[in-house]
Amino acid sequence: MDYIINAQNITKDFDGFKAVDGLSLQVKKGEVFGFLGPNGAGKTTSINMIVGLLKPTSGQILINGEDVQKIDKGLIGICPQELVLWDNLTCKESLTLIGDMYEVPKKILKQRVNKLLKDLLLTYKADTVVTKLSGGMKRRLNLALALVHEPEIIVLDEPSEGLDPQSKRVLWNYIKSLRDDEGKTVILTTHLMDEADKLSNRVAIIDHGQLIRLDTPENLKKEIGEGDVVEMKLSKPQMNNEIIKSLKSIQNILSVVEVDGVINLRAMDAVSKLPKIMDKVESAGVQIADISVRQNTLEDVFIELTGSSLRE
Amino acid sequence: MKFLSIAIKDLKEILRDRRGFFFILLFPMLFMLVFGFAFGGMGGNTPHNLAVINYDQGSVLPNNQSVNFGNNLTQILENAKYPNSNVYVFNVTQPSESNADQQLKQRKIDAELIIPQNFSQASVSLINNTISSTTNTPSASSSNITSTLIIRGDTGYINFGTTQGILTGILSQYKDEIVIDTQNNVRGTPGAQPTEYLNSKVEPIAGTGDYTTFDYLAPGMIVFAIILLATTVAASLTREVDKGTLARLKLSKMRGFDLLFGGLIPWSLVVVAQVIILLAVAIIIGFHWQGGLNSILLAILVGVIGGIASISLAMIIAAFAKNDRQAANLGTLITVPTSFLVGAFFPLPQEPIGTFMGQSFQIYDFIPWTHTLNALRSVLTYGGGWNDISFQVGISVLLTIILFVIGVALFSRTRLRAES
Numbered sequence A: 001m002d003y004i005i006n007a008q009n010i011t012k013d014f015d016g017f018k019a020v021d022g023l024s025l026q027v028k029k030g031e032v033f034g035f036l037g038p039n040g041a042g043k044t045t046s047i048n049m050i051v052g053l054l055k056p057t058s059g060q061i062l063i064n065g066e067d068v069q070k071i072d073k074g075l076i077g078i079c080p081q082e083l084v085l086w087d088n089l090t091c092k093e094s095l096t097l098i099g100d101m102y103e104v105p106k107k108i109l110k111q112r113v114n115k116l117l118k119d120l121l122l123t124y125k126a127d128t129v130v131t132k133l134s135g136g137m138k139r140r141l142n143l144a145l146a147l148v149h150e151p152e153i154i155v156l157d158e159p160s161e162g163l164d165p166q167s168k169r170v171l172w173n174y175i176k177s178l179r180d181d182e183g184k185t186v187i188l189t190t191h192l193m194d195e196a197d198k199l200s201n202r203v204a205i206i207d208h209g210q211l212i213r214l215d216t217p218e219n220l221k222k223e224i225g226e227g228d229v230v231e232m233k234l235s236k237p238q239m240n241n242e243i244i245k246s247l248k249s250i251q252n253i254l255s256v257v258e259v260d261g262v263i264n265l266r267a268m269d270a271v272s273k274l275p276k277i278m279d280k281v282e283s284a285g286v287q288i289a290d291i292s293v294r295q296n297t298l299e300d301v302f303i304e305l306t307g308s309s310l311r312e
Numbered sequence B: 001m002k003f004l005s006i007a008i009k010d011l012k013e014i015l016r017d018r019r020g021f022f023f024i025l026l027f028p029m030l031f032m033l034v035f036g037f038a039f040g041g042m043g044g045n046t047p048h049n050l051a052v053i054n055y056d057q058g059s060v061l062p063n064n065q066s067v068n069f070g071n072n073l074t075q076i077l078e079n080a081k082y083p084n085s086n087v088y089v090f091n092v093t094q095p096s097e098s099n100a101d102q103q104l105k106q107r108k109i110d111a112e113l114i115i116p117q118n119f120s121q122a123s124v125s126l127i128n129n130t131i132s133s134t135t136n137t138p139s140a141s142s143s144n145i146t147s148t149l150i151i152r153g154d155t156g157y158i159n160f161g162t163t164q165g166i167l168t169g170i171l172s173q174y175k176d177e178i179v180i181d182t183q184n185n186v187r188g189t190p191g192a193q194p195t196e197y198l199n200s201k202v203e204p205i206a207g208t209g210d211y212t213t214f215d216y217l218a219p220g221m222i223v224f225a226i227i228l229l230a231t232t233v234a235a236s237l238t239r240e241v242d243k244g245t246l247a248r249l250k251l252s253k254m255r256g257f258d259l260l261f262g263g264l265i266p267w268s269l270v271v272v273a274q275v276i277i278l279l280a281v282a283i284i285i286g287f288h289w290q291g292g293l294n295s296i297l298l299a300i301l302v303g304v305i306g307g308i309a310s311i312s313l314a315m316i317i318a319a320f321a322k323n324d325r326q327a328a329n330l331g332t333l334i335t336v337p338t339s340f341l342v343g344a345f346f347p348l349p350q351e352p353i354g355t356f357m358g359q360s361f362q363i364y365d366f367i368p369w370t371h372t373l374n375a376l377r378s379v380l381t382y383g384g385g386w387n388d389i390s391f392q393v394g395i396s397v398l399l400t401i402i403l404f405v406i407g408v409a410l411f412s413r414t415r416l417r418a419e420s
């Protein structure tokens, strides 16, 4: 098998606290590999070890079969979780600086910088200093900086954090094109289920620094459950059980349960089912006091997988 | 040429961070102003206690008149008055040399001027040379005799500093006037032998009389600015670590050399700006600058060496500080006492602990900026040249190299390797 990254039993110990605990995984060349886990699971720590910024307490990381401290520096590009930018440089200056640091020839660098600015919709801000960019622009620049030297492996640590839905789509399409059009290997950490689902060829779920599952999204979903979650509070909570029974008769409803007096309904494409749901409730002569629809979150997955809720 | 990219990046960051940039320049400027107004009036218009030890044996002028320039100089010093005032510049006494040394130690006198045996001979040879170069007739006795006037005193005593400053000014003016006077005499009576050269040479010396304590202290403000720079550089290095931009650079092909050498260049330029601007401010508020253009170049050289020492100190601070606030605090905690130790604000008592190459050594002499200050004072206040500061510059280069090596080693070890 053609593994580009091979992490063997890596552990990171911060003064007796194991942030990463005996993690072993292999990443295939040309795949998008998702790291899924709640905040504090050890995703960033794992990634920092994989790219060679942090030394593992024990274990070894091989890139193309070679120790990560010895590999060619141009092989990896990382987009860190936090914005890591020079406040007083412009977009173009930042990209050119990093290009210079990777010894990209001047002429090629100029073209690349312009293309990146264009691809990430930053061309009109090319000469604006970082402090004057919007949050989304900073995020995109943060990503662009990982790509100037066209690395083989691209590591993205929670890239969609703080992005509006539209920018998120742009980002996701871009990540897909990195894999599909340019044949790059992408490692992606996220605590969003749908992000891991839509982008990754394979997903590693980690918590407490340990690998819980590693599989394709399809396989994981079969096991864990899918869909959106509708949460509903009724004007007459004593009617909850009766309503739950009638809701279950709607087609394609995955599950309906009561959690702390709130009806919790899981369904594919829940929004399209809202009229039917409201119909059922109102025909029973009950009013909806409060209703919300959200995506199936990691929380839901976690409750199913580990039997405990997410820590924050 | 990755270090050049880093240098340009650092320079842009420095110039665009207006607040930080102003802090670097304005803060020391404020000190300069305060010191200027506090000490600019001090020391002036009071007689300085000066012991003159005159060993001059006299000589004979080309017209066979016998002269003693040592006596003449002594008389000038005795009679010199502050401009527009009846107060004498010096209170001149003529004790024996050993007596004078004793009085120096007890600070009964501020300085001691030793006029050597051949002072008149040297002056006569200066006159002969001036005549022959003015009339273009080669003179038989146009050999150059040099004699060295010695100004002796306690370098840790402010009064010595001011007295020395005034004396230096008077002495160079004295020499200039001998030449000008001779030239005038020769030109005024073409063909005839000049008669008397120094008949009416006893006159007050303008300009240097109002020398003040500030003239002694001003170079200290420049040194303070240079030392303080360590705080700013440390904060900027730490910010790079703390914000993670250093991690970005570490992952690239950049080497430690590129980062640190690249950083030296723009910060050295900042030092150049500091030296020039602070000197200008000092002159505006009454600093009696005795050096010429040459002294600015020397001051810049000396300043940049001191600046590199500050950058080295900054690397040491940045090796330990966790964020830029901590770096700034730690930096202040180190740079302010260091400024006191090198005597940037007022001279410290002399406690020699040994001698090296004929110069006695103090504890402070192990701090590079002590020599920065000595050298700056030498060129700016006393109008000294390269020969007067080469020793100080040599020592400060040596100490700076040591500090730099320590800084690079510590910073590389803690910040430029993969974290563990």
Ligand SMILES: Nc1ncnc2c1ncn2[C@@H]1O[C@H](COP(=O)(O)OP(=O)(O)O)[C@@H](O)[C@H]1O
Pocket (backbone or CB within 6 Å): A014, A017, A019, A037, A038, A039, A040, A041, A042, A043, A044, A045, A046
């Ligand atoms: N430098 C550090 N020192 C001590 N503890 C750390 C350090 N970095 C991370 N941790 C701890 O390790 C755990 C995992 O952190 P992290 O890898 O950032 O999680 P994630 O990226 O999954 O949110 C957290 O509990 C965090 O507090």
Ligand SMILES: [Mg+2]
Pocket (backbone or CB within 6 Å): A040, A043, A044, A045, A081, A157, A158
């Ligand atoms: Mg993280």
